[in-house]
Amino acid sequence: MNMMAFEFGDHLVVVDCGITFPDAELLGVDIIIPDITYLRENKSRIRAILLTHGHEDHIGALPYVLDEIDAPVYGTPFTLALVRAKLEEHGLADVVQLREMLPNQPFELGPFHVEFIHLTHSIIESGALALTTPVGTIIHTGDFKFDPTPTDGRVSDLHTLADYGRKGVLALFSDSTNVERPGITPSEQAVRERFAEIMAEGKGRVLISCFSTSMHRLQVVADLAQQHRRRLCFIGRSMFQNSELAQRMGRLHIPDGLLMQPQDIRRMPARNVAIVLTGSQGEPMAALSRVALQSHKFVWVEPGDDVVISARIIPGNEKAIFRMMDHLYRRGAHVHYQDGSQPPVHVSGHASSEELKLMLNLIRPKYFIPIHGEYRQLFRHLEIAQQMALSSETYLMESGDVLELDGQGAQRKQRVKVGRVCIDVGSYDEVGDVILKERRHISEDGIVIPILAINEHTGQLEAEPQIVSRGFIALEQAQELMESARQVILTTIQKSNVEEVGDWGVIKEKIRTSLRRHFDQETGKRPMVLPVVLEV
Ligand SMILES: [Zn+2]
Ligand SMILES: [Zn+2]
Numbered sequence: 001m002n003m004m005a006f007e008f009g010d011h012l013v014v015v016d017c018g019i020t021f022p023d024a025e026l027l028g029v030d031i032i033i034p035d036i037t038y039l040r041e042n043k044s045r046i047r048a049i050l051l052t053h054g055h056e057d058h059i060g061a062l063p064y065v066l067d068e069i070d071a072p073v074y075g076t077p078f079t080l081a082l083v084r085a086k087l088e089e090h091g092l093a094d095v096v097q098l099r100e101m102l103p104n105q106p107f108e109l110g111p112f113h114v115e116f117i118h119l120t121h122s123i124i125e126s127g128a129l130a131l132t133t134p135v136g137t138i139i140h141t142g143d144f145k146f147d148p149t150p151t152d153g154r155v156s157d158l159h160t161l162a163d164y165g166r167k168g169v170l171a172l173f174s175d176s177t178n179v180e181r182p183g184i185t186p187s188e189q190a191v192r193e194r195f196a197e198i199m200a201e202g203k204g205r206v207l208i209s210c211f212s213t214s215m216h217r218l219q220v221v222a223d224l225a226q227q228h229r230r231r232l233c234f235i236g237r238s239m240f241q242n243s244e245l246a247q248r249m250g251r252l253h254i255p256d257g258l259l260m261q262p263q264d265i266r267r268m269p270a271r272n273v274a275i276v277l278t279g280s281q282g283e284p285m286a287a288l289s290r291v292a293l294q295s296h297k298f299v300w301v302e303p304g305d306d307v308v309i310s311a312r313i314i315p316g317n318e319k320a321i322f323r324m325m326d327h328l329y330r331r332g333a334h335v336h337y338q339d340g341s342q343p344p345v346h347v348s349g350h351a352s353s354e355e356l357k358l359m360l361n362l363i364r365p366k367y368f369i370p371i372h373g374e375y376r377q378l379f380r381h382l383e384i385a386q387q388m389a390l391s392s393e394t395y396l397m398e399s400g401d402v403l404e405l406d407g408q409g410a411q412r413k414q415r416v417k418v419g420r421v422c423i424d425v426g427s428y429d430e431v432g433d434v435i436l437k438e439r440r441h442i443s444e445d446g447i448v449i450p451i452l453a454i455n456e457h458t459g460q461l462e463a464e465p466q467i468v469s470r471g472f473i474a475l476e477q478a479q480e481l482m483e484s485a486r487q488v489i490l491t492t493i494q495k496s497n498v499e500e501v502g503d504w505g506v507i508k509e510k511i512r513t514s515l516r517r518h519f520d521q522e523t524g525k526r527p528m529v530l531p532v533v534l535e536v
Contacts, residue, residue, distance in 0.1 A: 001420065002058050002372060003034045004140065004173070005466055008133045011110035012045040014071070015129060015140050016052055021316070022422065030462040032476065033061035033418035035288030039069055047109045048102070051075035052142025053126035054082040063090035066430040072097040076116070076125035081245050082213065103157060114305070117164075118145035119156045122188065122349025124215045124251055128161070130304065135407055136170025139363055143175050143372065145185040145351045146358065151219040152251065160360045167282055170405055172365035172392075174438065176373030177350035184354050186347045188216035191310060193343040195220060198336060200226040204270040206230065207282040207333075209288045210311050211348075212238040215246050217310060218276060222254045225274040231260040235299055236278030241278075262298035276301060280311035282320030285328040289320075292327035303332030310346045314417030353384060367410050369403065424472030438528065446527040448519070450489055450511060453534045458502040462536045467490045472519075472527040481522055488518045502534045 001017040019031045039046060049071050051059055052178075062073065063086055075083060080098045087093040090350060101107075106115040113132040119127070121143045129140045178185060198204055210217045225232040230252070234243045246252035265273055277299070279288030288307075290296040301307060307328050313321050325335050338346045351359065361367065368383035368390075375398065384393045393410065395403055400418035404411045414417050422431040448469040453462040467482050492514045493501055499508045508531040514528045 001032060001034050003061070004371070005038065006131055006138060008111045010045055011047050011112065012042055013047050013109055013112055013131070014039065015050045015183050016058040017049055017061045017065050018057035019059060031060065032420045033064050033423055033425050034419065034423050036065055036068070038416045039065070042290050043177045049073045050114065050129055051079050051083070052129060052140070053121055053123050054079040055143065057125055058135060059083055060085065063087055063092055066092055066096050066154050072099050072383065074099045074101040076101060076127070077124040078251055080251060081249060085241065085245070091433050104160065115159045117157050118154060119144035120150045121145060122216065123213050124152055130164055135405060136168070137164060137165060138171050138173070139169055139365070140173045141359060143177070143350060145349055145354045147187045149187045149189045151188055153242055154531050155212070158362065165363045169363050169365040171367040171369060172360070172363045172368045173371045174359055174381070175350055176370040176377040178348055178352050179356060179373065179381045179384065181352040183352050185350065185352045186344065188347060189220070189426050190344055190347045191217065192220050192224070194336070194345050195224050195308070198308060199224050199230060199274065202271065202306040204302065204306065205273040205275060206306045206308070207275045207277060207291065207299070207301065208308040208310055209277050211280065212236065212242040212278055215252050218243055218252055221276055222252070222258065222275065226255050226258055230274040231268055232258050233260050233262055233265055233273070233275050235262060239276060239278045255509045265298055270304065270467070276516040279310050281317045282324045288328065294331065300330060301331050301333040301361060305333045307333045307335045308345050309337040312346060312348065317398070327489055356381065356384060357388060360390060365391050365392050367405065368394045369397050431477055442471065445525045446470055448472055448515065448527045448529050450515065450529070450531045451534065452489070452531065453536045454501065456502070456535055459498040469527065472525065473523060484522070485515055485518060488514050508533060
């Protein structure tokens with residue numbers, strides 16, 4: 001859910017606009033976007049949204065934010081291509097201005113002189129932003145690692161970083177994700193050795209699951225498939241779309257005749273097949289989960305097949321991923337995942353501590369603010385900066401904190417409102433706290449719906465109350481309990497006067513209260529009780 005605002009005078013630029021994914025406890029919530037109250041209140045001052053790269057946690061909220069905020073969006077060609085596809089799905093592609101931002105081609109945005117500095121990351125065309133203002137330069141690193149051998153040959157632009165450092169940088173905002181890891185993060189090429197081994201030795205199909213935006217990874221797989229005489233197939237909607245897009249842009253190179261259609265997999269000898277598919281996080285509807293459950297139209301696994309999960313296990317997804325792995329093993333596949341074995345099947349896209357030190361050393365900022373990480377990671381990143389004795393002043397800032405920099409110094413200002421907004425993608429609707437509470441309530445104790453037919457003239461019940469329940473209690477025990485519940489309803493009505501029974505709001509509330517007390521006494525559970533009154 002990365003998003004940051006930089007302001008000078010009457011001008012505001014936003015850096016990144018990401019989403020995050022919900023925990024299992026947020027029932028029926030698909031994604032979470034940032035609360036943009038502050039941007040809404042400062043709408044007229046927003047000059048641009050600048051994107052550091054195309055990962056979901058940096059661009060995912062754009063369709064929702066651009067629905068309300070009118071500002072041009074700047075990004076590298078590949079980032080913008082991902083954004084365009086997203087906006088098209090939301091019918092916003094024609095109304096939003098997308099502007100290309102290229103390395104070493106600075107431009108002006110009001111008082112901001114903006115330069116995009118290419119850095120390596122797990123996604124291509126990623127980078128840092130240098131925002132130069134009349135009081136100094138700010139550098140925001142985005143997500144990065146210093147990969148000396150990226151698959152596209154575009155190494156990090158250390159020279160430009162150093163140039164800024166030499167000229168003097170007011171403040172550095174730097175990625176803290178992997179601060180706890182010692183040393184240097186391996187190159188994207190590090191997976192090549194293990195992939196090659198699997199492709200060479202595997203007697204059956206090789207299925208590799210990774211994020212569909214990982215062009216480095218897709219390129220490695222394509223190269224190796226060619227070498228090991230395996231035809232290649234992309235499976236999963238986003239995998240198919242993003243690989244097409246990257247090929248069209250010349251950012252993914254696939255030799256002629258290597259690719260095959262999903263329906264052709266059946267006709268190929270298993271040892272001549274390599275498949276790249278979505279679903280590395282065990283998402284139930286994604287390709288790999290369906291393959292694991294033998295419910296995919298074109299892909300299946302059988303003894304002798306190798307499955308590689310080339311991604312990090314994102315915390316919260318463990319159960320789903322491990323369950324999927326179990327299914328794959330049960331069908332006889334051999335599963336390779338990030339279990340610490342070497343060479344690795346996955347490498348991180350974020351800088352480890354030695355690379356973070358290099359970044360600090362290149363920039364030598366006056367003020368240092370760690371970003372992108374949990375509190376402990378920000379804290380440890382601060383410690384690193386302090387140990388380096390760079391004479392940088394350090395600030396630990398959390399979401400909503402405001403820092404003001406001027407010619408004199410830095411000062412914390414009053415916090416602004418931040419938070420999360422839950423989105424139900426099926427309906428594009430915001431899911432409020434109340435709804436979440438209700439969903440949790442129903443999921444824990446179930447729901448009981450008493451149905452009453454009341455004669456509006458006499459205030460009398462026209463029929464025995466009916467009770468429907470779901471997720472509350474097993475049917476065998478239900479008979480007796482429902483009978484007693486019916487008695488409770490009748491008693492409640494008897495004890496109420498005609499006005500009360502005639503006022504449906506009142507009688508519903510009385511029935512709800514007495515039934516809840518009754519169920520609590522009898523079962524210790526507190527189902528949601530939702531009386532329905534039929535007018536007869
Ligand atoms: Zn990223
Ligand atoms: Zn990120």
